[in-house]
Amino acid sequence: MSNILHTVNKSPFLNQTLKHCLGRIQSGDSVLLLEDGVYAALSSQPWAMLMNPSHQYYAIKADVEARGLGEDKLLSHITLIDYEQFVELSTEHSTVQSWY
Amino acid sequence: MSNILHTVNKSPFLNQTLKHCLGRIQSGDSVLLLEDGVYAALSSQPWAMLMNPSHQYYAIKADVEARGLGEDKLLSHITLIDYEQFVELSTEHSTVQSWY
Amino acid sequence: MNKPKTKKLLFLFRHAPYGSALAKEGIDAVLAASAYDQDLSVLFMDDGVFQLLKHQKPDDIEEKNIINILSAFTLYDIQSLFVCQESLAERGLRNTDIAIGINIVAHNTVSQLLSQQDHILSF
Amino acid sequence: MNKPKTKKLLFLFRHAPYGSALAKEGIDAVLAASAYDQDLSVLFMDDGVFQLLKHQKPDDIEEKNIINILSAFTLYDIQSLFVCQESLAERGLRNTDIAIGINIVAHNTVSQLLSQQDHILSF
Amino acid sequence: MIFSLAIYATPSVQSSDSAYRFANALVAHNHTLYRIFFYHDGVYHGSQLNTPAQDEVDHTVRWQQFAKQHNVDMVICIASGLRRGILNSKEATRYEKSAHNLAEGFELSGLGQLVDAAVYSDRLVTFGH
Amino acid sequence: MIFSLAIYATPSVQSSDSAYRFANALVAHNHTLYRIFFYHDGVYHGSQLNTPAQDEVDHTVRWQQFAKQHNVDMVICIASGLRRGILNSKEATRYEKSAHNLAEGFELSGLGQLVDAAVYSDRLVTFGH
Numbered sequence: 001m002s003n004i005l006h007t008v009n010k011s012p013f014l015n016q017t018l019k020h021c022l023g024r025i026q027s028g029d030s031v032l033l034l035e036d037g038v039y040a041a042l043s044s045q046p047w048a049m050l051m052n053p054s055h056q057y058y059a060i061k062a063d064v065e066a067r068g069l070g071e072d073k074l075l076s077h078i079t080l081i082d083y084e085q086f087v088e089l090s091t092e093h094s095t096v097q098s099w100y
Numbered sequence: 101m102s103n104i105l106h107t108v109n110k111s112p113f114l115n116q117t118l119k120h121c122l123g124r125i126q127s128g129d130s131v132l133l134l135e136d137g138v139y140a141a142l143s144s145q146p147w148a149m150l151m152n153p154s155h156q157y158y159a160i161k162a163d164v165e166a167r168g169l170g171e172d173k174l175l176s177h178i179t180l181i182d183y184e185q186f187v188e189l190s191t192e193h194s195t196v197q198s199w200y
Numbered sequence: 201m202n203k204p205k206t207k208k209l210l211f212l213f214r215h216a217p218y219g220s221a222l223a224k225e226g227i228d229a230v231l232a233a234s235a236y237d238q239d240l241s242v243l244f245m246d247d248g249v250f251q252l253l254k255h256q257k258p259d260d261i262e263e264k265n266i267i268n269i270l271s272a273f274t275l276y277d278i279q280s281l282f283v284c285q286e287s288l289a290e291r292g293l294r295n296t297d298i299a300i301g302i303n304i305v306a307h308n309t310v311s312q313l314l315s316q317q318d319h320i321l322s323f
Numbered sequence: 324m325n326k327p328k329t330k331k332l333l334f335l336f337r338h339a340p341y342g343s344a345l346a347k348e349g350i351d352a353v354l355a356a357s358a359y360d361q362d363l364s365v366l367f368m369d370d371g372v373f374q375l376l377k378h379q380k381p382d383d384i385e386e387k388n389i390i391n392i393l394s395a396f397t398l399y400d401i402q403s404l405f406v407c408q409e410s411l412a413e414r415g416l417r418n419t420d421i422a423i424g425i426n427i428v429a430h431n432t433v434s435q436l437l438s439q440q441d442h443i444l445s446f
Numbered sequence: 447m448i449f450s451l452a453i454y455a456t457p458s459v460q461s462s463d464s465a466y467r468f469a470n471a472l473v474a475h476n477h478t479l480y481r482i483f484f485y486h487d488g489v490y491h492g493s494q495l496n497t498p499a500q501d502e503v504d505h506t507v508r509w510q511q512f513a514k515q516h517n518v519d520m521v522i523c524i525a526s527g528l529r530r531g532i533l534n535s536k537e538a539t540r541y542e543k544s545a546h547n548l549a550e551g552f553e554l555s556g557l558g559q560l561v562d563a564a565v566y567s568d569r570l571v572t573f574g575h
Numbered sequence: 576m577i578f579s580l581a582i583y584a585t586p587s588v589q590s591s592d593s594a595y596r597f598a599n600a601l602v603a604h605n606h607t608l609y610r611i612f613f614y615h616d617g618v619y620h621g622s623q624l625n626t627p628a629q630d631e632v633d634h635t636v637r638w639q640q641f642a643k644q645h646n647v648d649m650v651i652c653i654a655s656g657l658r659r660g661i662l663n664s665k666e667a668t669r670y671e672k673s674a675h676n677l678a679e680g681f682e683l684s685g686l687g688q689l690v691d692a693a694v695y696s697d698r699l700v701t702f703g704h
Contacts, residue, residue: 002315009590009703011339013414014370016114020214020246026311035589036342039373044415060593062383066341068376068422073415083600090698091576091606097212097320100583100590100703102438109461109574111216113291114247120337120369126434135460136219139250144292160464162260166218168253168299173292183471190569191447191477197335197443200454200461200574207694221458222583222704225615225655232686238694261463262503319699321581321689330565344587345454345575348486348526355557361565384592385632442570444452444560456585456616458659487585490619495660497670502658529631530587531624531676541626545674547660 003028005093009035009100012047021099022050030089033059033078038067041078048075060086103128105193109135109200112147121199122150130189133159133178138167141178148175160186207318208239213248214322217266218258223251226323227269234276241280242273243313244302248323249287254299267299274301284310330441331362336371337445340389341381346374349446350392357399364403365396366436367425371446372410377422390422397424407433450481450563453488455575457505462491465573466508473516481519481563482509484552487575489527492520494549510551524554579610579692582617584704586634591620594702595637602645610648610692611638613681616704618656621649623678639680653683 006025012018018040025031031051033040038059040047051057061080081089090096106125112118118140125131131151133140138159140147151157161180181189190196211230217223233240244252251266258265273281281302288294288304295304305313314320334353340346356363367375374389381388396404404425411417411427418427428436437443449472455461465482472479484491496506513520522532531547534554538546548554564570578601584590594611601608613620625635642649651661660676663683667675677683693699 004314004320009342009593011342011370011373014116014338016116016246024311024314026315034593036339036370039339039370039414042415062596063341063589066379066381066384066386067339067373068379070378083596084604086597087600087604087606090578090700095315095317095320096698096700097314098322098701098703099214100322100701104437104443109219109464111219111247111250114215116369124434124437126438134464136216136247139216139247139291142292162467163218163460166256166258166261166263167216167250168256170255183467184475186468187471187475187477190449190571195438195440195443196569196571197437198445198572198574199337200445200572209690209693219460222615228654229614229686229689233690233693235687236690236694238690261460264501319693319696321693321699322701322703332561332564342589345486351525352485352557352560356561356564358558359561359565361561384589387630442564442567444564444570445572445574456659458616487587487616490659493660495662495667495672495674495676497657497660497662497666497672499654499658525628528626529628530585530619531622531626533624533626537626538624543624543626545624545676547624547674547676 002094008037011036012040030056038063041074102194108137111136112140117199130156138163210317211242212322214246216247216250243282245284252298333440334365335445337369339370339373366405368407375421447568448478450567452572454486456487461573483560484522492522492552493547521559576697577607579696581701583615585616590702612689613651621651621681622676650688
């Protein structure tokens with residue numbers, strides 16, 4: 001079964017990229033937030049509604065910590081991962097699509 | 101009386117910059133769309149509502165024409181200008197603020 | 201190394217022309233790929249649909265008309281061209297606004313296109 | 324050339340730290356300006372408010388902590404620091420999330436700040 | 447009026463082109479262009495190694511000709527420039543680099559030149575990335 | 576698995592750094608990194624004149640060391656590179672430029688190398704601007 005790892009590296013407060021991505025993900029796909037994309041992991045934001053619970057959501061831990069986003073501020077269904085797990089995810093999905 | 105010429109050069113379909121700008125303009129200010137910012141001149145878009153008729157709105161004609169945006173597609177209250185008029189506007193306003 | 205199997209490559213255009221060189225450099229990549237006998241598709245989506253508009257006249261900004269470059273796709277035998285119908289509609293654009301022959305596809309087909317690829321090259 | 328009158332300069336920060344070098348290079352510009360005996364103000368707005376967050380730990384991405392650089396503002400006697408209250412609220416941030424001493428200002432004051440300047444240097 | 451421009455954009459985005467057209471319109475209106483300050487990724491304009499294709503605009507040569515014709519000061523921030531590989535012969539020697547690439551007509555100098563431009567100009571117009 | 580990376584970002588954005596960390600994690604996992612292709616503004620990584628401050632990361636040297644240690648092919652698109660002033664000695668001679676700046680370990684080649692990387696790799700990961 002073919003599935004896509006979507007990466008998003010832009011702040012959703014500045015850029016519509018996350019919205020464009022979330023509108024196109026399909027069953028089996030996952031989303032990885034990195035760089036300024038990790039601001040999308042902040043809770044109580046409108047796009048949290050767009051995050052379908054049937055998908056997996058990840059964020060790069062180093063990017064979250066760099067930006068001072070404490071765990072109390074983050075959406076609970078987003079899993080923090082390191083770059084080695086990013087590599088693993090890219091092998092577990094058949095394609096990687098970068099939304100930038 | 102102090103007033104600002106705001107320039108916006110990003111597509112409003114991709115970027116929130118136009119929204120950020122429109123939320124901060126004040127009496128006497130004007131807005132100039134240039135480069136990919138001219139896509140904001142397309143009619144029937146939500147931000148048209150945010151464009152307060154008490155302000156002046158401009159777009160660089162060369163940038164509109166480069167992108168194939170015919171006059172029939174444009175908001176009627178946006179004035180197309182050339183770079184010399186851009187210079188004039190920047191002298192007629194006390195400051196130029198670039199939203200990029 | 202053995203000759204690998206033919207790969208399905210999708211070139212995905214999400215950015216408007218002229219604002220940056222990305223659109224043009226993406227098209228150059230498609231043209232380069234056409235020489236490699238792979239299974240190529242091209243999809244215009246989000247602001248990428250602006251690349252397809254009729255009546256572009258970039259002479260005054262000293263850029264090359266991107267429609268002229270896109271027209272080379274036919275010469276290079278690149279046939280699988282798609283544009284996202286939803287992206288057009290969001291921008292108030294109609295089928296008649298498009299300058300080249302292309303398949304206008306709905307959300308379902310866009311999803312299929314994305315999921316069928318070996319690689320997506322995003323510009 | 325006569326010595327010109329003192330100018331009112333606003334440094335406006337609208338971008339998040341680390342994603343690009345813009346935030347850091349903007350701060351460098353503020354520090355340079357502090358030597359010129361002008362009327363300086365600094366305003367953090369939109370994603371620029373993210374520069375002010377406590378608990379930033381950019382060691383693992385090999386960047387310098389932007390809070391340490393911003394703290395130099397005090398040493399350089401840059402006092403007029405403002406942050407847009409509305410931008411904080413939109414991002415779900417509270418006063419207690421901010422790492423440095425700064426004036427939290429509402430929409431009206433932001434508007435005044437913008438309109439009172441001789442120049443706005445936007446980063 | 448006295449203008450200065452601040453350019454933060456790489457030559458690969460249209461903002462670079464807008465700055466050039468604005469500068470031309472300025473001088474055509476008999477305004478004074480006090481300085482053009484290249485900062486952030488804008489410093490890439492100052493490399494004499496930039497070699498666009500024959501049918502593409504040569505941003506560097508175009509700015510050089512403009513500055514010469516209108517006697518405009520073009521400053522590249524030295525810190526931003528070094529970081530991005532824009533060096534004159536003095537900096538190349540200092541950092542023991544094998545070559546230098548700063549194009550004639552551009553000058554490496556400090557951020558103070560941006561502040562000075564703001565102080566001496568009636569308008570400062572920024573062309574961001 | 577066989578990976579290739581496509582880097583379109585300037586060194587001044589974090590995407591450049593993410594690519595480097597991803598590349599390191601790849602080889603740590605014993606995957607093969609077939610090629611890194613620098614395109615668009617990503618070509619700026621390949622200038623040996625890049626001179627970051629002492630307390631800043633040297634992106635160019637870091638990639639050089641990585642590529643040498645892991646025997647990875649680093650290709651800069653020749654058309655993108657020329658346009659942006661990244662030249663080897665052959666191109667500098669051809670275009671009568673006074674200097675060249677391509678850093679050792681990087682190679683100028685055509686866009687075909689991006690396509691070839693896609694064909695030979697199981698995964699192609701893009702790091703955009």
